Amino acid sequence: MVSRRIAFGLVVGGALALLAQSATAQNAAPNGLLIRAGKAWVAPGQALVRASLLVKNGKIVDAVARPTNDAKETFLDQADSVRDFGKNAVLTAGFVDVHTHAGSDGELAEPVESFTPELRASRAYDAWASAWKRITARGVTSAVLAPDDRNLAGGIAAFVDPGLAAGSDADNYFKMSLTGAALNRERRPTSLMGAADYLRERATELQNLAPAKMTPAQRALAAVIGGGQSVGIACSTVREIHAALDATTTYQLRTFLIHADEAEECLARIVGAKVPVVLRPLGLQSSRKQLRLPGVLQKAGVAFAFAGENDQDSGLPGLQTSLAIAVRQGITAADALASVTTRPAQIAGQSERVGTLFTGRDADILVWSGEPWDLRSRLLAVIRNGTILHENKQ
């Protein structure tokens, strides 16, 4: 009787294992996918006409323009499946949102403490949040989930593939905030001056302290001082921007500014400090100053990127709208495209993986019905790691 039960269990178990295996095979990225389109922006300003991209194991294996018959044959040999999106379709690298709080439900700040450098946004990352699905459908294939602006030292941001579980290497830049949101009457610091003082106190504690004796918070701060780990400092007004740049100089930080709404007023100092800026998304409700800022920064030679998506549906796609408005404001299309692909990838330190369609990069590809900066263009398909995540009818 017992042996019968064991035999039955083995049969059922085997069947289940087979089913699971077949399901995994169906979900996995096709081993060798050939993608064809009218044009591919492999990098901003570098276009391949009549492009063919070969994707294997989630990476771009080859990208060529006007492939010869031999090349076509070689590609077809290596591809299990072919997707031809037509001659009007345009390929770009997946968008990188370098500063987002999406899907966090307000869980990205510690309300009691203002100085929490050891906190990790990856711990608050909810891969199943519906916001990620929406964001991915709008073309964001990589995002940096950052602690929000309520803490002076918010913690460590997480580089994630939206909707996929965060890996152990998710830790990214260190997030600080000098905005009004971080200055709380209920706790220190209560003023910008106090914030600088607070930071100095914490930095002084680190002097002559052996790493073994450091607390996790001190270790996190020590990794930043001296330019080890990059720091994103949220600041909006001229005073806050100056305070951020002061901290950059004092502690030799590898800084980039977040928001920096009044950057135009202290442009010379930003140019001198050579810090990139992550701007708010542009939309119909953006102020005149915000609309002007990308053009001003471009003219001054300051690298900028757009942060885009959040939980709220703003009615239009965030990064694509920013891209279109930037072009309307006079930014060159290549520069505008860089501000949502290569530059955020560089700021996040992931330019070897994402932001371009060069060989060896992650196969994060967006397929558009026209140029991506034209809002008439629709996103036909979102491909991440070689797998088609979303597909819209033309």
Next chain:
Amino acid sequence: MNRLLLNPLLALFLPIASTAAQGAFKPDKLPETWPEAGKTKKAAKKPGATKDTAALRKLLGDASVTLVRAGKLFLPGKLGKTPRIVDGKKSWLAYRAGGVVGLFAAPDQPLEIAANEVKAKMLDFSDKPDSFAGPGLCDADSRWFVASDAGDLSVGAKGQLEIWQEGWKDLVLKSGITTVFVPAGGAVGTSGPGVLVKLDPEKGATQLGRPGASYYQLERLATRSTNLTRGAVVKSLRKALEGAKNYKKADEKWKKDFEAYQKKRKDFLAHYKKNPLKAGEEVKAAPARPTRRGRGRGRIPRTKEELEKMLERVPPAMRDRIRKQMEARMKAAADKAKADAAKAPKKTGDKAKPDDKKKAPPRPKYPKKPKHDRTKEALLRILDGKTVLRIEAHRAAEIKAVTKLALEFKLPRIVLVGATEAFKAADELRKAGALVVITPQTLPRQGMDTLEEHFAANAAKLAAAGVPVAFGSRGKEQGAMLSLYAARSVAHGMPEAQALQALTQNAIDAAGTSKVDTGMVVFSANPLSPTAHVLCLIRGSQVVRLQGDK
């Protein structure tokens, strides 16, 4: 050779292009061949194109006309015609102060026309295949020049705007927005007619003479409403419109009374001119109006029948008591009347001239004029269709209530502003002939059904249902982004011509004024594309070429 064989539709361009900006064009070098001869048959078959060379000849001789050729030409739909984008390579768009005159195909045969007869300006951008010519764009809801908050339908924007505000020139030069509609008081509450403001980078901003649409703020319900009670938001508007109707009736009655008064007065004066008053005689006074006391409560019945009728309205238990009281009052009144009659002096001469006395008309009394009410008069203009009514409503139930009201009061045109859930009430909006101005206020609100990329999807769905749509920024510089938002509607299925119509003619219609000259703009590309910039502005007979035009 005083007459030349000309191809005025192509050849004259070159000398003009460089001189147009400097003033009137005088062609100095005219080619004698017509490169397009024999190739224009296809162009002539295009819808809207005309081979009326006589009309073309007439236009060429008109110095106020500008003929424009570009890669694409946009013709907005007016008077029921659908908007269309045509290939501009073989057609010319004729423009004159006042608006687009029409679209003309290049004629089959060369025109014989003397050089000195060609006075029209001709701008040819056909060497730029992406160039795009069409009317100037309009922001259907702008906050430029807004000075103060108005709170009355009778208080219009005209004369209250800060027309001297600066900073709008980029809007024209970069985005091709040549006209903005400014609601009175920034539409923060009920306000009077707004104003269309023409933006001219050289002449400055000028207000259009005719008043535009008025804005009505719907009632805000104090308590949480349901779908069944949301119709209450139009309660105050209904009351106001009914009040306006009654005001109109009272006014019409007064006019009739006034006519009768004038007639009576004429008779009265004629009588006394013929029969002058003698010493001691008095003009017969007009009969006194019955007082409220005489007609209403507390009136003393004159006869027993009247008393019985009155008692029918009294509770039976009280009837005897009231009867006694009334009978006592009737008796007292009769006694008083008798006593008065006895006291009154007997008039002399009554018997001597009975006919004359009968003929003497009483002095007519001037009819009481209804109190002048500017708000009601503003509402009357809305009821008569002279002023367009703009209403901000978001929920589908509220929108349906507004459209129902519009049909009930036969409002010729209403404009819904915001209209978040308009896509759910598209049929009602179409039946009511409403126009919808999509603004950023249509961004998703709590508790409302929204679509993915709502701003654009809502507009596209309305356009598909046959509801005209316009776009409004509710801001200043933000107006420059409207064409991008219209472009997004194209991604959601709105035809490009409809999207351009929303930015041009529909925006003008939403402003409540029609036949407005928004000028002509030549863009480097379709204005829905973010790469488009303005190459040339044409306003009246003035042509402004911009630096970007090389």
